[in-house]
Amino acid sequence: MLIERIWPDNEGRNFHYLVACSQTGEALAVDPLDWELTLRTARERGWSITQILNTHEHLDHTGGNAGLVRATHARLLAHAGAASEIGGVDRGLTKGDVIRVGRTVELECLDTPGHTMTHICVLAHGDTPALFSGDTLFNAGAGNCHSGHPDRLYETFVSQLVRLPEATRLYPGHEYLARNLEFTLDREPDNSRAAAFLQEVRTAEPGKVPVTTLGLEKQINTFFRLQNPSVISRLRAAFPDLDEHPDTRTVFLRLRELRNRW
Ligand SMILES: [Zn+2]
Numbered sequence: 001m002l003i004e005r006i007w008p009d010n011e012g013r014n015f016h017y018l019v020a021c022s023q024t025g026e027a028l029a030v031d032p033l034d035w036e037l038t039l040r041t042a043r044e045r046g047w048s049i050t051q052i053l054n055t056h057e058h059l060d061h062t063g064g065n066a067g068l069v070r071a072t073h074a075r076l077l078a079h080a081g082a083a084s085e086i087g088g089v090d091r092g093l094t095k096g097d098v099i100r101v102g103r104t105v106e107l108e109c110l111d112t113p114g115h116t117m118t119h120i121c122v123l124a125h126g127d128t129p130a131l132f133s134g135d136t137l138f139n140a141g142a143g144n145c146h147s148g149h150p151d152r153l154y155e156t157f158v159s160q161l162v163r164l165p166e167a168t169r170l171y172p173g174h175e176y177l178a179r180n181l182e183f184t185l186d187r188e189p190d191n192s193r194a195a196a197f198l199q200e201v202r203t204a205e206p207g208k209v210p211v212t213t214l215g216l217e218k219q220i221n222t223f224f225r226l227q228n229p230s231v232i233s234r235l236r237a238a239f240p241d242l243d244e245h246p247d248t249r250t251v252f253l254r255l256r257e258l259r260n261r262w
């Protein structure tokens, strides 16, 4: 499986992806808002885009569909529940569906509500598992829930994301890494791994930040550190009504609330 991370350098700090079969050169484009750049990148690699996948219905993920379909006649794949809102969907996806690209790539569809209620992540299994996580899980952060529900996002985190293999490489829909690490350090000032990683990230070129793994996320992403004593004591300072031993759901929801206004 070949993965190309594309940085259009736009205001939304989007990432687009191409996932290609090394034998046939067929490629799947993930959330290709800047479809011309995505197409140009595929051509430079000698790949042909045969499928487009939207992780969810927001325009900053779907806005390139029409142009790319016109140019390539690729099939459009998205959550079955988001198909009518997105329009032009050729294949509506549900939990457990498998997406094949060429002869070598198989991606499993995960139903991951929270950021919106019709959001999918897709997982490539194998020696180097990879998760295309849209706006559900960011590097060192979690998606907002302005058009979804934080309670459902919590459930997606604890019942699905946290259980993925630690080696899973993470490919989110936007690049917010430094900002998210700053939030982690605001919540957990003694997190030395996050502090060291922030130094590294600050010297990286825009759009060339390191790809994290789920194992690293568990060390640097506050939304995976719901039982950490520093996180809880800082949270109790912000919310004096909080119990001494709050449950993980409460911690997640309060962190999400703080992040909204941080
Ligand atoms: Zn979104």
Ligand SMILES: [Zn+2]
Residues within 6 Å of the ligand: 058, 060, 061, 135, 173, 174
């Ligand atoms: Zn987005």
